[in-house]
Amino acid sequence: MSAENKYAVELKGVSFQRGDRAIFNNVDIRIPRGKVTAIMGPSGCGKTTLLRLIGAQLKPSRGEVWVNGLNLPKLSRAELFDMRKQMGVLFQSGALFTDLDVFENVAFPLRVHTQLPDEMIRDIVLMKLQAVGLRGALDLMPDELSGGMKRRVALARAIALDPQILMYDEPFVGQDPIAMGVLVRLIRLLNDALGITSIVVSHDLAETASIADYLYVVGDTQVLGQGTPEELMNSENPRVRQFMQGTPDGPVPFHFPAANYRDDLLGER
Amino acid sequence: MRKTSTLERVRLFGRAGLDVLATLGRSTVFLLRALFGRGSSGNSLQLLIKQLYSVGVMSLAIIVVSGVFIGMVLSLQGFSILAKYGSEQAVGQMVALTLLRELGPVVTALLFAGRAGSALTAEIGNMKSTEQLSSLAMIGVDPLKYIVAPRLWAGFISMPLLAMIFSVVGIWGGAMVAVDWLGVYEGSFWANMQSSVAFREDVLNGVIKSLVFAFVVTWIAVFQGYDCEPTSEGISRATTRTVVYASLAVLGLDFILTALMFGDF
Amino acid sequence: MQNRTLEIGVGLFLLAGLLALLLLALRVSGLTVGSVDNTYKVYAHFTNIAGLTVRAKVTTAGVTIGKVTAIDLDRDSYTGRVTMALDKDVDNLPLDSTASILTAGLLGEKYIGISVGGDEELLADGSTIHDTQSSLVLEDLIGKFLLNSVNKDQAN
Numbered sequence: 209m210s211a212e213n214k215y216a217v218e219l220k221g222v223s224f225q226r227g228d229r230a231i232f233n234n235v236d237i238r239i240p241r242g243k244v245t246a247i248m249g250p251s252g253c254g255k256t257t258l259l260r261l262i263g264a265q266l267k268p269s270r271g272e273v274w275v276n277g278l279n280l281p282k283l284s285r286a287e288l289f290d291m292r293k294q295m296g297v298l299f300q301s302g303a304l305f306t307d308l309d310v311f312e313n314v315a316f317p318l319r320v321h322t323q324l325p326d327e328m329i330r331d332i333v334l335m336k337l338q339a340v341g342l343r344g345a346l347d348l349m350p351d352e353l354s355g356g357m358k359r360r361v362a363l364a365r366a367i368a369l370d371p372q373i374l375m376y377d378e379p380f381v382g383q384d385p386i387a388m389g390v391l392v393r394l395i396r397l398l399n400d401a402l403g404i405t406s407i408v409v410s411h412d413l414a415e416t417a418s419i420a421d422y423l424y425v426v427g428d429t430q431v432l433g434q435g436t437p438e439e440l441m442n443s444e445n446p447r448v449r450q451f452m453q454g455t456p457d458g459p460v461p462f463h464f465p466a467a468n469y470r471d472d473l474l475g476e477r
Numbered sequence: 478m479r480k481t482s483t484l485e486r487v488r489l490f491g492r493a494g495l496d497v498l499a500t501l502g503r504s505t506v507f508l509l510r511a512l513f514g515r516g517s518s519g520n521s522l523q524l525l526i527k528q529l530y531s532v533g534v535m536s537l538a539i540i541v542v543s544g545v546f547i548g549m550v551l552s553l554q555g556f557s558i559l560a561k562y563g564s565e566q567a568v569g570q571m572v573a574l575t576l577l578r579e580l581g582p583v584v585t586a587l588l589f590a591g592r593a594g595s596a597l598t599a600e601i602g603n604m605k606s607t608e609q610l611s612s613l614a615m616i617g618v619d620p621l622k623y624i625v626a627p628r629l630w631a632g633f634i635s636m637p638l639l640a641m642i643f644s645v646v647g648i649w650g651g652a653m654v655a656v657d658w659l660g661v662y663e664g665s666f667w668a669n670m671q672s673s674v675a676f677r678e679d680v681l682n683g684v685i686k687s688l689v690f691a692f693v694v695t696w697i698a699v700f701q702g703y704d705c706e707p708t709s710e711g712i713s714r715a716t717t718r719t720v721v722y723a724s725l726a727v728l729g730l731d732f733i734l735t736a737l738m739f740g741d742f
Numbered sequence: 743m744q745n746r747t748l749e750i751g752v753g754l755f756l757l758a759g760l761l762a763l764l765l766l767a768l769r770v771s772g773l774t775v776g777s778v779d780n781t782y783k784v785y786a787h788f789t790n791i792a793g794l795t796v797r798a799k800v801t802t803a804g805v806t807i808g809k810v811t812a813i814d815l816d817r818d819s820y821t822g823r824v825t826m827a828l829d830k831d832v833d834n835l836p837l838d839s840t841a842s843i844l845t846a847g848l849l850g851e852k853y854i855g856i857s858v859g860g861d862e863e864l865l866a867d868g869s870t871i872h873d874t875q876s877s878l879v880l881e882d883l884i885g886k887f888l889l890n891s892v893n894k895d896q897a898n
Contacts, residue, residue: 263615285514285619292617303612306604317616320623365616523745529752537755567851573770638759645762648770671772672799672806673851680766 215274216241216373216405217262222271224257231257233429234271244399244406246420248413249427250451250460255409256300258426259375262407263297264288276372293321296366296374300381302358304350310337310361311346317368336364340394356387363394373405374398380412388412392419413454417441425451427460504700511625511699524627532593532628533635539592540585540639541646547584548647551575552654556661565661569670572651573644577674577683578739581644583731586690589636590723594698597628598719601702602712610703625699632695633688640687682738689730694723781808781827782867786841786854790876791822793852794843800826800854807832810854826854828865836861842875852877 217239224232231254239245249255260266261273264280273280278291304313314333318324324332337343340360350358359379366374379391396419399406410416417423417437425432425440425448433440433448443449450458466472555571601624604610610620648670655661674680698719705715788794791813800808808828816823828835838859843852856871865871 260611263611265611265614285510289614289617289619292615295615297612297615299608299612301607303608305609305612306607320616320618362612369616526749526752529755530748534751534755537758564846577766577770635755638755638762641762641766642758645765645770667769668806670770672809673797674771675797676767676771680763680771684763 214241215239216276217407218272218274219258219261220272220274222261222268222273224254224261224266225269226257230429232268232426235426235429235431237424237431239405239407240422241405242399242403243421244395244408244419245422245424246408246410246416247424247426248409248411248416248451249425249432251411253427254429255411255426256377259297259377259407259409262373262375263292263295293317293369294372296369296371298359298363298366298374298376298379300378302350302355302362304353304358304362304365306350308350309346310342310348310350310353313350313361314365314368317365321369332368333364336368337361339367339398340364341390354387356383356390359383359387359391360394363391363398367398367402367404370402371404373407376406376408376410378410379408380410380415388415395419413452427451500704503704504696507621507625507700507703508629508696511621511629514619514621521622521627524623525630528627528631529635532597532631533639536589536592536635536639537642539588540643543584543588544581544643544646545650547580548572548576548650548652549654551580551647552651552659555651556655556659565655565659566665566669568655568659568661569652569666570673572655573648573670573674574679576644576647576651577679578686579731579735581640581647582683582687582690583727585636585640585643585687586694586727587724589632589639589691590694590698590720590727593632593635594694594719594723595716597632597695597698598702598705598716599712601625601628601699602705602707602715605703605705606707606709606712625703628699629695632698633691636691636694637684637687640690641684644683678738686731686734686738689734690727693726693730697723697726780830782830782833783811784826784828784865784867784869784871786824786826786871786874787816787819787821788824788841788843788874788876789821790879791824791843792877792879793845794822794824794854794877795852798851798853800828800856802832802835802856802858807856824854833864835865837863837865837869838873839865839871840873840875841871843877845877 215238217237219235219237222232222235222237223230237247237258247255247258257266261268262275262280264273264275264283267281275291276294278287280288280291283291304310305316308316311333314336315329318329318332322329334343334346337346340363342357342360342364345353345357345361350361353361376395379395380388383391392415395406395408398404408416408420420437422434423437423440424434427447432451433443433445435443440448441452443452447459450460456462551572552568555568556565559565559567559571601610604620604624610624613620613623652663652666656663656666701715701719701722702712705711794810794813796810796813798810799806800810808826810824811827812825814823814825815821824841835856836859838861840857840859842855842857844855845852859873
């Protein structure tokens with residue numbers, strides 16, 4: 209039971225396949241409770257898939273996914289929707305409901321899951337919007353917001369129900385430096401102030417390393433390395449080192465596998 | 478070499494067949510879950526009203542305009558043919574029967590597929606590609622209940638109403654042409670119509686037809702949106718598929734239904 | 743406020759749909775409420791009903807007083823038995839009235855015309871009209887006409 213308390217999310221021997229392609233092969237990941245854990249790796253290595261496995265939007269081909277002491281692949285559809293109330297997700301695009309304004313977007317989880325009176329919902333929404341600094345944008349529609357603001361509204365919506373686990377899908381992609389700085393601060397702040405478990409999926413090294421307590425580097429269907437940011441910076445594993453230091457060539461080659469260059473140019477057609 | 482390529486073709490054919498079966502299975506599970514699955518969707522009446530508006534009310538204009546024109550054309554064509562046999566007064570019954578049995582349900586379904594069906598597919602596909610559906614699921618709201626079910630019900634309710642409005646407007650347009658322009662005696666126009674149109678055989682059968690069409694067209698539209706590849710090309714392809722599949726399904730089913738309903742006399 | 747216009751729009755739409763159904767029922771198909779109880783059944787046997795269909799109208803002096811509800815073959819006499827539902831209002835038709843199958847226009851629909859007889863006794867529910875005139879079959883008519891003209895030619 210102590211292990212269960214220490215880890216909010218545990219993946220045990222998880223494999224996942226899409227079509228004939230293996231995305232994960234026998235992966236073990238443990239996310240400590242109350243910390244910011246980052247999952248990093250090159251693009252297309254299945255980081256988002258990992259979040260969807262934890263959110264039970266995808267079922268693993270093999271293995272167990274434990275969240276707060278529940279084995280997700282074994283749950284019924286209704287139990288899953290119930291479990292997800294304890295989770296918040298910040299999607300890459302924000303995923304605000306385009307037909308609702310900012311206030312209604314943040315109020316949405318409260319309206320569907322609670323019987324709170326309108327007054328109280330209003331107060332909660334204002335508090336959440338204040339936390340992300342967008343209380344003034346109350347009446348705007350999502351298409352009137354900038355990309356960074358959309359993400360902050362989505363963040364306010366994700367924390368509306370005070371979840372225990374908060375997942376961020378590529379929160380830094382396509383953000384200007386100011387918006388990036390705001391998000392970095394918000395993630396750290398929300399984690400510490402609300403005592404939630406944060407999972408950040410990203411390939412933006414500097415920002416992620418600056419807030420993460422613990423890092424996983426995934427790639428090539430495996431967990432390549434794990435540890436604190438400092439430990440990973442000095443990793444012995446050449447693939448981890450290539451990723452952490454951002455060298456263009458290495459175990460992950462610069463060239464996509466191809467026939468011999470010389471033969472291709474000079475050979476018969 | 479030749480042998481393997483034949484075998485390969487058979488394999489591809491089998492693969493295609495399996496894909497079709499898989500899609501049918503997925504869409505059936507999808508439909509059953511959306512309509513009968515457990516789970517709350519909050520204020521479902523409010524959602525239904527919103528969808529009735531965007532699916533039904535917004536299709537009203539195109540339905541009414543097409544109905545008037547089709548009724549008028551039917552009347553003109555019918556008159557010129559019937560006049561050769563000296564039975565112009567039968568133009569009323571011809572217009573009414575054609576509209577009630579065939580054109581009302583079928584043309585409404587085709588227009589509905591083009592107007593509301595494609596919009597449904599594009600809207601749901603867009604929600605999928607912008608992760609709104611995933612986001613709903615992660616908030617703990619079943620998108621099948623919250624997004625899909627109200628749209629399905631709105632389609633089921635709207636289309637028979639639209640088809641009846643189409644028929645009424647068409648008959649009115651036909652009467653206008655026949656009585657006011659072509660000089661068919663108004664009394665015999667309506668009397669002929671009333672004596673040959675039976676409520677159960679013609680009106681209700683037409684309504685049953687359009688219920689079936691409503692079911693199929695809305696199902697196809699909503700499923701294509703939900704099942705599409707979440708990219709802009711994926712959405713545009715799904716929208717095209719909705720219109721093509723829905724139109725073919727309507728025309729095919731119309732033949733079967735007509736054979737079942739009116740085939741034995 | 744936006745919700746209100748939405749609801750009004752949907753309400754009008756639903757009303758329009760129901761109104762359309764009502765119009766189709768009453769104006770187009772001529773359905774009358776409770777008409778089932780206001781009729782009585784009368785039978786007539788015809789040697790040839792060719793072209794008459796169920797739901798054809800039944801008239802007296804050109805006024806519609808009912809409709810044909812069933813047509814079947816009488817197994818004993820090999821005649822077509824036509825069942826008519828006549829309005830209860832018209833309950834004073836004599837028993838010896840004549841039923842004939844007529845055609846509206848040259849190629850129009852067939853209907854039944856009842857010419858009133860002179861009997862004291864009246865048609866009641868379930869009674870049969872014995873005096874009938876069968877459908878005029880155009881082919882027979884043309885055949886007779888041709889035969890006549892041939893005969894005339896020979897006579898000359």
